[in-house]
Amino acid sequence: MTSSSISPIAPRQNLYRRVMSAVSLIMLFMTLFVAIGVTNFVYRAEQAAWQTRRIEAGRSAALTIDTFIHEIQNYVMLVGTLDRQYLEDNPRIMHRLLEQNQALLELMRLDREGNIFAVAHRNNAPVLAHIFTIRLSSWFSQARAGQAYIGNLQLSATDEPYIIVAMPAADGGVVAGRLRMNVLWDVVSSSRFGQTGIVYMVDREGNLVAHPGRDNVLQRRSLALRPEMAAALAAPDHEWQGAYFNFEDENVVGFTTPVSGGNWLIFAEISRDETLRLTYQAAAVLGGGVLALGILMTVLTSFVLRRLVLWPLERLRAGVARFGLGELDYRLESERPDELGQLALAFNDMAAHLKQRQERIVQQERLAAVGQLSAGIAHDFNNILTSMLGFAELLRQAPDTPEAVRDDLARIIGPGQRAAHLVHQMLDFSRQSIRRPQPLDLTPLLKEIVRFLERTIPENIRLELEILPGEYQIEADPTQMQQMLTNLAINARDAMATGGLLRVVLSRAVFDGEATCLECHRPITGKWVQITVADTGSGIPPDVLPHIFEPFFTTKAAGNGTGLGLAQVLGIVQQHAGHISIDSREGGGTTFTVCLPPLPGPVQISQAKAAAIPEQQGRGELILLVEDEALVLEASRRMLQRLGYQVLTAKNGREASEIYRDHRDRIDLVLSDMVMPDMEGLALFTRLKQQNPDIKMVLMSGYPLQEKEACLLEEGIVDWFQKPVSFAILAETIGRVLSRR
């Protein structure tokens, strides 16, 4: 585990910040979108509402003024129908007519020539005089021509606003009235709407006619110079609306509608700011409120995110980091029913598996180390034992050795052989032993082994062998098979100190993953030859179970076992590409199941024969013995000579090569150690083979042969054996090789 996996996360890579940035951005955009949308909606609604109010105010004022003008015209026209003579006879009539209409300031009837023959006016001085200009005036000439006349706003010298209204009279003359403007001003002044909405009236030129601000009219202010008003003024007969700057330079939106047949235009306008007030408020409220809401939602999201995801994730990360630091016994909280809970469970499983794996690796490493150690010391031990046992054997077989000494020599040879066996066990376990696999039928072998076992186990233990019908041909080393079964039987025996049943079953089995190999931890599948060794003993405690294949691990009292038995079994099974499984319950016995790969069909089975030790088998054949260990060389030379061979010795490969060159024709066999300082046995073989392609060579080794070396054997090395070299094996091997000539 590297430290970077638990170092602090860079801010930009921080998941929380990235998620929150994304959430904040989304919130921001959403709230902005909503705010803009709602503001826009408010804007449209507000504008529509104000437009309606403008139009209503404008049309209402226009209607009022139109009605007013119409009434005045009707009234004036009525006066125009009165008979001239009647009016001249009753001068008070005109005054009464004037009194009845408060809007009129003056009222007069004129004949066709413009002469006034009946006139009435209010208290103030008359404005229209009976002078020659009447005939020149627009109002007279227009009415005289038969058209109604409504003049523009006029202002008297005393600032009294008025309008002249003239109509054709019934007698062909003219009836005219001077109209008080205040009435129209009152109409527009009372037509306010909103806070700044006003209604006013202009003439066709844009000059003010009526306005709530009286001074604006008196100052003859005008909209005529406003370019944006050109459209409205150009079509005084039509309604118009738009935005513009009024004559006070205020930004306004207005509506215009014609009055009095297009003589005037009613303006209903309101400052643009007021029509946007709600929109501004909405924008402010939404801008603020929505922002606050957005912040609140972001905070809530942040909280929920932290609570639901990030804190658990952080705990998970911290927990997994502990796994990373090797705390595989630690367990993550996994009560949550959601994905994180499942993730925690998965991590826990992973940790458990890692733990198992780690233990297994430790175990395997330990086994490998022991194997390495075993192999390392086996070479030296074998050399030592070869010379020791060799000389002891030579001495024991010497004719002049006294009988008492022979017994002592036997006591030396016995433990020596036990030591050799121990070395062999270690090599088996470490899969370094020299194997002699051969096609083998397990049925007779098993029977023989069981017979042997019956002699060695106590009588309170009943031994059963059951061989189910079937073919049991395998490729195996019979010696190793015997060793394996013996070890398992001894273990069973030890587990049944008070007696019991030891049951060995040979069967064929087809597995589909239901059993798991104890060594490789993989499910066993396919067809197998199965050997079951079951006892009814005490069973193996669970805490012991993982260690049972460890070399030198033993539950037996010191001196009762080496702790190599099951380790050797495991090594043998592995060397045979098999599997082993165990089923053990404390107090319920233990069952070992060994699966070995079967051979495809019936084969010719060679029977292993026990070799007898010949006294003298050699007939003086010359053997070149190559060995770097002086004691081993001497012991081997003496044994070969005892067997009746002549022996040339070489202490190393170079020397052997020279000797062989000198005595090539006489040397029948080369017997060489495998591992030598200057030249390996195989290198020597290669060199000697150049001199004589038909050379016969036997190798002896403290180590097992590697794959490559085994291949080279096919090229001429006829045999090999493992140290320590016993007389019997030496005799048998040499004899067999030489007889092959």
Next chain:
Amino acid sequence: MKKYPYPVVFLVALIFLLFPACTPIVPPPPTELVFRNWEGDISPAILDAFETEYGITVAYLPYESQEEVVAEMRAGKVYDVVVLENQLIPDLVAHGLLAEIDYRNVPNFKNISANFRDLLHDPENRHSIPYSCGTTGLVVRSDLAAEPITRWADMWDEQYAGKVMAWPLSRYLLGAALKSAGFSVNSESPQELEVALQRLIALRPHLILRDWAPAVAAPYLVSGEIIVAMGQADDVVEGRKQQPAINYVLPEEGAILWSDNFTIPAASPNKKAAEQLINFLLRADISARIANETYYWLPNDAALPYINPELRNNPVIFPPSSSLQNAEILLPLSPAGEVLYRQMWERFLALDYERQ
């Protein structure tokens, strides 16, 4: 780009920006308004008062007849304020020679009597503002006349031959002749005009013509050199100061009415100053002062209270409506009428050349 482009650009820009600031601010040349009017109608003192108040000098250039100044305007002469009678205005407006008046600069327009607003020769007073008006009638030495002189036709009375005076103004002289024959002063009938011309031709040997000037006839009447003169209130008021027997007669056929207006030629480069001058002259006190000096009938309602009561109550200056029943104001002529009148007038003037 060179090494230091930005400072260089900045400095150049700065120099160009500062350059106008460094140039001395030239005060606008003092405005001088060219004001065309009848001689003596507005006294220099009034124009000085305007100059004092507004800092605008006025060059007062009198004309002998309005036809003269109209011809000059058509020829491209540039004036700022021109006083013109009603009948001359429509043609000038039609030819775009008169500017539209911005009434925001002439608030004193409200002083103008309702009776003088929105008249046919200039609807809604777009191009003209009434300034003064009056009647043209006969000024007579009642003490020297054998019978009361009451009609235009009395000018042809043989007993006054050689003692009759008039201005050589075509519309007025032809107008008087038309009136004396019972026709309208605005008649465009060739037959009627022919009659009027023949009457003038007949009168010519007995008629003394003098160009118009304020009270031009008064001295002749005072001296008794003239017994009947075409004239106005000023002749009467000035003459009576020395000879109480001088009287004003509004002829029975109907007096000739006139009305003078302020106009601003379209060519004027000082329109606003011109409007300020007009506004000033329309002020009640100023307007009254003019009336007090010229004895004109004012269309200015606000000025009436400032007019000398003596003048205000003088029926010569402010005649009662009843005496104006047959009075006619000079109206614009049609183009054909213009040609006709010019032809008539030329034929009349030709008499003098023939005599020479």
